Amino acid sequence: MRRRGATLLVGVVVLVALVLGSFVGISVPYVEExxxxxxxxxxxxxxxxxxxxxxxxxxxxxxxxxxxxxxVEDQISLWQAIRGWLDPSDAVVPREVIYPPDQTTQQVDQExxxxxxxxxxxxxxxxxxxxxFPVQVGVQSVVGGEPADGHLRAGDLITSVNGQQVTSVEKLTSLIKAKPVGTALNIGYTRDGAAATTTITSDKASDDTPQIGIHVSQKQPSxxxxxxxxxxxxxxxxxxxxxxxxxxxxxxxxxxxxxxxxxxxxxxxxxxxxxxxxxxxxxxxxxxxxxxxxxxxxxxxxxxxxxxxxxxxxxxxxxxxxxxxxxxxxxxxxxxxxxxxx
Missing domain, CATH: 3.30.230.10 (Ribosomal Protein S5; domain 2)
Structure with a gap:
């Protein structure tokens, strides 16, 4: 009986070792954070x-x-995934969350x-x-025949749209697009250090959004x-x-x-x-x-x-x-x- 019990115990130990070994060797489509x-x-x-x-x-x-x-640890085993799920310090998520299937690992890293x-x-x-040191939005060029032609010049600094301060190129774009095509916009600007205003009526851009026909750049002198x-x-x-x-x-x-x-x-x-x-x-x-x-x-x-x-x-x-x-x-x-x- 003792020999049979010892044999059974050894068999269980070997079985557990084999199961654990399989867990360690099996790769799963998850990453551990x-x-x-x-x-x-x-x-x-x-x-x-x-x-x-x-x-x-x-x-x-x-x-x-x-x-x-x-x-982020990639290429984890089933055992690592189970351990991660049980550890509150870690998170195990599908690999596609970090590495989308339509992108290579190199592309994700570059992004x-x-x-x-x-x-x-x-x-x-x-x-x-x-x-x-405020951001300045300057006019690089004015497109001939577009709404801003005759109102703004290259070198002008745009300061406001309808009384709202222009603090970035993104802000300028959002203020222009906030009103429907055909809206008269009160544009504040400075030219050669002198402040001025002008009214420009927007028209439709190629993507059907409002525009006034200028190319702008952003700078922040400091x-x-x-x-x-x-x-x-x-x-x-x-x-x-x-x-x-x-x-x-x-x-x-x-x-x-x-x-x-x-x-x-x-x-x-x-x-x-x-x-x-x-x-x-x-x-x-x-x-x-x-x-x-x-x-x-x-x-x-x-x-x-x-x-x-x-x-x-x-x-x-x-x-x-x-x-x-x-x-x-x-x-x-x-x-x-x-x-x-x-």
Whole structure:
């Protein structure tokens, strides 16, 4: 009986080992997302300042403003997928969510890298705008025979449409398209430093949307040259933390108040903060790397609150201005608006 029991036990052990081995060897069409690396936008990466600024004085801060990422592991086994499903720090999602079937891995990586570069450009624009360097929308050329012909010239700076300030090319386009074709638009502009207004009636573009027949460009005069040094990172979600890093470096105020603050969120040229993916994993990465405060896009707040990490204060932000206000309250030992609305 003892020998039979021992044989049975050995058989069970071998069977379990074979089953586990099959789990490890079977690849499944999922990827595993987990807490990725974080970086202090006020510090350095690979021996270089993550944000370097020339053309003016910069300041140093005692705390940190950490951008966060999600680590993605592809080609996982069935065993890894099961482990990930059971681990609250990770998320296992269908591979097609990260790598669409109509795109190669290289194409996805290139798209993510372009989004990362675009987020840096918008971060610079939003930060400099906040620091008093407005975006200027200039007329490059006027199309002959179109509505603006005889009203505007190359070199004019467009300042308003129907009394609403033009703060970017995107804003100008949206203001023109907000009214039906054939609407008389009151256009404010400056020419050779002198302010003026003119009335232009829109007509129909080739896509049937309203237009006035000008080509425009966007510039933002400032004395600063701002560069970023961070490789092998993709996506747009670091925009907010890049903007905060720039503002911190170009103002005497230590935005951090000596704290380690992490956060995430896209940012556009107007300073609006947008939602991102993987916030639960990003929050855990932030806590792991010493953060006590986490700035969350307003649209991500329900998910962030549902995955709250002990010891990590959640702060709700919709704009760059919101984030700066929240940091001011934290420095003054007040409570900023949290993801619960308080």
């Amino acid at each position: 987990g807490p990725g690396p974080t970086w202090n936008t006020l510090g350095s990466a690979s021996g270089k300042q993550l944000i370097s600024i020339s053309g003016g004085a910069t300041s140093n801060s005692t705390g940190q403003l950490r951008m966060v990422t999600v680590g 993510n890298q372009q989004e990362f570069t675009d987020s840096q450009n918008s971060a610079v624009t939003a930060a400099l705008r906040k620091l008093g 004395p600063f040259t701002i560069k970023f040094s961070l490789d092998d990172v993709g996506g747009p979600s670091a925009g907010l933390m890049f903007s905060l890093g720039i503002v911190d470096k170009l103002t005497p105020t230590d935005l951090t108040g000596g704290m380690t603050i992490a956060g995430t969120g896209t940012i556009d040229d107007e300073g609006n903060v947008g939602p991102i993916g993987g916030i639960a994993q990003k929050m855990r990465g932030a806590k792991r790397d010493g953060a006590t405060v986490f700035l969350s896009p307003a649209d991500n707040c329900p998910e962030a609150a549902a995955n709250a990490v002990p010891g990590l204060e959640l702060v709700k932000v919709s704009t760059l201005s919101d984030a700066l206000t929240a940091l001011g309250k934290l420095r003054d030992h007040q409570t900023p608006t949290g993801c619960g609305g308080s």
